Amino acid sequence: MFQADPQLSRALARLQPKAKLDLQQDQLRLVLVESPGQPDMQFPDIWLRDNCRCGECYLPQTLSRLPQLWNNLDTSVRVQQQSVDVEQQLLYIQWSDGHASQYPFAWLRERDFALAHRTRYLSDFYRPAPQHWSGLEFGHIRREFQYQELLASDEQLQQWLHQLAVYGVALVRQAPLEFDVLRRLCNRVGFMRRTTYGDEFSVRAQPGASNYAYLAAPLPLHTDMPYFEYKPGVTLLHTLEQSDSPGGVNLLTDAYHVADLMRERHPAQFRVLCQTPVDWADIGRDGDLEFHNIWRAPVINLDAEGRYVRINHSIPQRDSHFSVPLEQVRPWYEAMALFVRLANEQACSFKTTPGDVLTFNNLRLVHGRTGYDDTDHNVRHLVGAFLDWDIVYSRLRVLRNATR
Ligand SMILES: [Zn+2]
Structure with missing residues (x-):
């Protein structure tokens, strides 16, 4: 039976790109490996564009999205370039519509689309999961x-x-x-x-x-x-x-x-x-x-x-x-x-x-x-x-x- 060598796994993890694009089910998703050994974070590209944090797209004082993008939403928008700044804990994206976005890791972590994270969010924060009793x-x-x-x-x-x-x-x-x-x-x-x-x-x-x-x-x-x-x-x-x-x-x-x-x-x-x-x-x-x-x-x-x-x-x-x-x-x-x-x-x-x-x-x-x-x-x-x-x-x- 195959046994993963922990030393080898750690070495491979260090070599992984910090952010990579992945095509799954006709949808581009961004996979962010925050640190070796941590599970990947996953984000659909169009969701990232919709949730850009810049002053044109987002109003911090009301914690809410600005409607500009939706005047004529380009649903074919794609990531052209992505990079991460590990020091600043930021993900940068250059979009096909010419827009540029940056996202703090901490903000991304709370919105991870991975199943385990969504499940935890729904039962811990959205509403505590009810437990039925006889x-x-x-x-x-x-x-x-x-x-x-x-x-x-x-x-x-x-x-x-x-x-x-x-x-x-x-x-x-x-x-x-x-x-x-x-x-x-x-x-x-x-x-x-x-x-x-x-x-x-x-x-x-x-x-x-x-x-x-x-x-x-x-x-x-x-x-x-x-x-x-x-x-x-x-x-x-x-x-x-x-x-x-x-x-x-x-x-x-x-x-x-x-x-x-x-x-x-x-x-x-x-x-x-x-x-x-x-x-x-x-x-x-x-x-x-x-x-x-x-x-x-x-x-x-x-x-x-x-x-x-x-x-x-x-x-x-x-x-x-x-x-x-x-x-x-x-x-x-x-x-x-x-x-x-x-x-x-x-x-x-x-x-x-x-x-x-x-x-x-x-x-x-x-x-x-x-x-x-x-x-x-x-x-x-x-x-x-x-x-x-x-x-x-x-x-x-x-x-x-x-x-x-
Ligand atoms: Zn923006």
Whole structure:
């Protein structure tokens, strides 16, 4: 068997050109060998031309491309000459359109087209890769954060948001029993998401009612507000008062894990839930605002690469309008019955205490609670609010940049 001689490999590496042009699949790419032993960096030529850093092509104060080149883009543009300055760590290119460009190695390194680099960028910096969990695994993935530490420490803030991004759930403890707790947490991230129910909202059984309200009925697993195209991304629930009755237990399921189970064991039903649009609705009034919200989308929503982007589920907020062909209806009910059964089987349960803030990914987890006795001496009072994922991911990247 052939064994590479390490000394010979090192000698060969030193002889390699620092930058060379390579024709692959009808496309010229520039291969830059930054230092011997390091993997090559790869760049398509036309992308390099598009991303020239000179004052004609790029505006540093806005970190953005200038549109000049695109007035009449020459897609046949080619590298005529290339060279590197190892001292200055710069790549120089002379283009067939007469333009000249230079690129710092450090800038190139962060934009390398090699598969390993792109994969790392997407899972480390773009969005931390989610890790799905079963009900039994909840004990291993759960993490707690202290409210005051989240307000005071950027490092703790970053860890909380990272936990939310990867596992979709985190518990914040030791928050004061005050109404502004969620606003202060949201302001640490960016700003609160407003909905038709306002900013913060109260969750409690209406007290003193002499009708059915002695027992606050169980709340089945659901996502909040599936009837919005722009659905709130992160739910925050602050427990102010908790019922002493045995009920009022929180239920949480990673619906991406449920979808994994269906994809693997029940592919036909999985496809039905991915492909059948469902009408979600909320019709009513809050204060002076009258609303009629509808959003039509499947229960399991995938992106172009087959990854989960969103789960929709809420029994009361599923419209009686179901605007699909007749023959799609029964298969949907059969698939949905399976989804609900699996979601219940995979639920983990715990009971928050006053001062806890439960935070979770509302695009991914379904949540609910068991029933509880609600009397004048046995009340349960939560305050809820939302954050958007755009704002959360943005804060995460800013925090990461600050520590790099
Ligand atoms: Zn330029």
